[in-house]
Amino acid sequence: MTTTVAATHAPRPARAWVAPTAGAAPLVLFLLASPLQVEDAPLAVEQPDGTWDIPAGTPYLLNTSWPESGYFLWFVAWAAGLSCVTAVLVCRRRPVLATLLAAWPFVTIPLLGTFAWGWWLALLMITCLVVQDSWRRAVLPLVATLAGAWLYALTNVPAALPIGPVNAGSSDGAPSPAAGAIYTVAVALVVGVAAVVRVVRASSRRSRAAAATERHALEVESVAVERARLARDLHDVVAHHVSLVAVRAESAPYTYPDLGDDARRVLADIAGDARQALGELRQVLAVLQRTDGGARAPQPTACDIAGLVEQARAAGQDVTLTGDCEDVPAAQGYVLYRAAQEALTNARRHAPGAPTTITLALVSDVAGLRVTNPVDDPGGPGDVVPGGGLIGMRERVEALGGVVTAEREGSAFVLVVSLPVGPREPVPAVRRDAAGVA
Structure with missing residues (x-):
C-alpha cells in the first residue's frame, strides 16, 4: 500500500x-x-x-x-x-x-x-x-x-x-546597540506570533483531517456491516421462496398423479436446482461468518411495523401509525421494517417524549415510508449529517434501488424512504392492516 x-x-x-x-x-x-x-x-x-x-x-x-x-x-x-x-x-x-x-x-x-x-x-x-x-x-x-x-x-x-x-x-x-536589541526583541515577538499562528492552523488542519478520517471510517464500517446484514437478510427472504419452489416441485407428482414422465423429470430438475441454490446461499452465509446453528425466524414484513409501534408505545413513546401495509413485497417490506425500527430508535434518542408519526404507502410501483418527529434544536433547513444508522439504512435501501432522504423541515425531522416494487402481488401472509392495529 x-x-x-x-x-x-x-x-x-x-x-x-x-x-x-x-x-x-x-x-x-x-x-x-x-x-x-x-x-x-x-x-x-x-x-x-x-x-x-x-x-x-x-x-x-x-x-x-x-x-x-x-x-x-x-x-x-x-x-x-x-x-x-x-x-x-x-x-x-x-x-x-x-x-x-x-x-x-x-x-x-x-x-x-x-x-x-x-x-x-x-x-x-x-x-x-x-x-x-x-x-x-x-x-x-x-x-x-x-x-x-x-x-x-x-x-x-x-x-x-x-x-x-x-x-x-x-x-x-x-x-545605538540598544536600538538593535529593541529591534531584535520586536522581530522575535512578531515572528513568534506568526509561528503560533502556524501551530494553531496546523492543529486545526489535523483536527479536521482526523474528523474526516473518522467520518470516513464510520461510513466504511457502517456500509460493510450493513451489506453483510443485508446479504444475510435477503438470503432468508430468498431462501423462503426458493424452498417453496423446491417443495412444490417435489410434491407436484403426488398432488397430480396423472402427470407424465416428462413432466415428472422437469419437476425433479426444478427441485434439484432449487436445492442447489439453497446450498449455494448457505455457502454465502459461511463466508459472512454466520453460524448454521443460529435461530432462523421468519423475516419481518411491512405489516410487522405495527408490532414495532406497539413496543414503542409500551415503552412510553408517543407513536402514530397510518397507511396500508398490504401487497408490499417481502424484500421491500423487510427494508421498510428496518428503516422504521431505526427511525424510532433515533426519535427516542434525539427527541425523547416528542410525538412521532409513521406513514406507510404503496402508490403505483413505489412503496414508501415517512417518519416525522419534532426536534428541540431545529437549526436550518436541509440535509442532516448521517450517523451510522442512517448510513446503514441508506446502504440497505439503495441495494434495492430505493432512495432515502433525511432532512429538517422547519421544526421537524423528516425521514422518507422510497422503494421500487414490481407488479402488485399479494404476499403469502395473514392479511393485516397497519392502520387498524394502530
Missing part, C-alpha cells in the same frame, strides 16, 4: 497568494507615503580652480549632476519598492528569491546615505509568511531581517518613513 504525504512547506495553490497579497497591499501604501530623500545633505561645490569640494558625510554619488537632479533617487525608490512588493508576493513559493529581491535595495545605502524603512518591513513580512510553511526556509529571511535591523542601528543612517527621515538612535549619528 502506498501512502502519499504532502510536504508541510508547500502551501495550497488556491491559498498561496491570499496572505502575500494581504501583506503587499499595505506595504505599497507605506512605501508611497515614505519619500526617499536625503535631509540636509550638502552637495559637492565646484571650486574656482575646477576641483570639487565634497563635504564629509556626503554620499559619493550625490556629487554628480544626475543624483543631484533627483532622477537617481526616483529610480532607486521605484525599483526598490517594486522589488520589495514582488518579493512579498512570491515569498511563499520562492523564499530565497524573495529574500534577495527585498535585500538588494540595502546595497544602495552607501550611495544614497539613506534607505526606505519599508524595505526592512518587506523582509519582516517575508519571514512571517515563509514561517507558515517551513521553519527551515524561514531562516534566511529571518537572518536578513535581523541584519537589516542591526545595520540601521549601528550605522545610524536615516530611514524614510511617512513622518520623514528617522534615525535609529542618537541624533549625533553614534551607533
Whole structure:
C-alpha cells in the first residue's frame, strides 16, 4: 500500500497568494507615503580652480549632476519598492528569491546615505509568511531581517518613513546597540506570533483531517456491516421462496398423479436446482461468518411495523401509525421494517417524549415510508449529517434501488424512504392492516 504525504512547506495553490497579497497591499501604501530623500545633505561645490569640494558625510554619488537632479533617487525608490512588493508576493513559493529581491535595495545605502524603512518591513513580512510553511526556509529571511535591523542601528543612517527621515538612535549619528536589541526583541515577538499562528492552523488542519478520517471510517464500517446484514437478510427472504419452489416441485407428482414422465423429470430438475441454490446461499452465509446453528425466524414484513409501534408505545413513546401495509413485497417490506425500527430508535434518542408519526404507502410501483418527529434544536433547513444508522439504512435501501432522504423541515425531522416494487402481488401472509392495529 502506498501512502502519499504532502510536504508541510508547500502551501495550497488556491491559498498561496491570499496572505502575500494581504501583506503587499499595505506595504505599497507605506512605501508611497515614505519619500526617499536625503535631509540636509550638502552637495559637492565646484571650486574656482575646477576641483570639487565634497563635504564629509556626503554620499559619493550625490556629487554628480544626475543624483543631484533627483532622477537617481526616483529610480532607486521605484525599483526598490517594486522589488520589495514582488518579493512579498512570491515569498511563499520562492523564499530565497524573495529574500534577495527585498535585500538588494540595502546595497544602495552607501550611495544614497539613506534607505526606505519599508524595505526592512518587506523582509519582516517575508519571514512571517515563509514561517507558515517551513521553519527551515524561514531562516534566511529571518537572518536578513535581523541584519537589516542591526545595520540601521549601528550605522545610524536615516530611514524614510511617512513622518520623514528617522534615525535609529542618537541624533549625533553614534551607533545605538540598544536600538538593535529593541529591534531584535520586536522581530522575535512578531515572528513568534506568526509561528503560533502556524501551530494553531496546523492543529486545526489535523483536527479536521482526523474528523474526516473518522467520518470516513464510520461510513466504511457502517456500509460493510450493513451489506453483510443485508446479504444475510435477503438470503432468508430468498431462501423462503426458493424452498417453496423446491417443495412444490417435489410434491407436484403426488398432488397430480396423472402427470407424465416428462413432466415428472422437469419437476425433479426444478427441485434439484432449487436445492442447489439453497446450498449455494448457505455457502454465502459461511463466508459472512454466520453460524448454521443460529435461530432462523421468519423475516419481518411491512405489516410487522405495527408490532414495532406497539413496543414503542409500551415503552412510553408517543407513536402514530397510518397507511396500508398490504401487497408490499417481502424484500421491500423487510427494508421498510428496518428503516422504521431505526427511525424510532433515533426519535427516542434525539427527541425523547416528542410525538412521532409513521406513514406507510404503496402508490403505483413505489412503496414508501415517512417518519416525522419534532426536534428541540431545529437549526436550518436541509440535509442532516448521517450517523451510522442512517448510513446503514441508506446502504440497505439503495441495494434495492430505493432512495432515502433525511432532512429538517422547519421544526421537524423528516425521514422518507422510497422503494421500487414490481407488479402488485399479494404476499403469502395473514392479511393485516397497519392502520387498524394502530
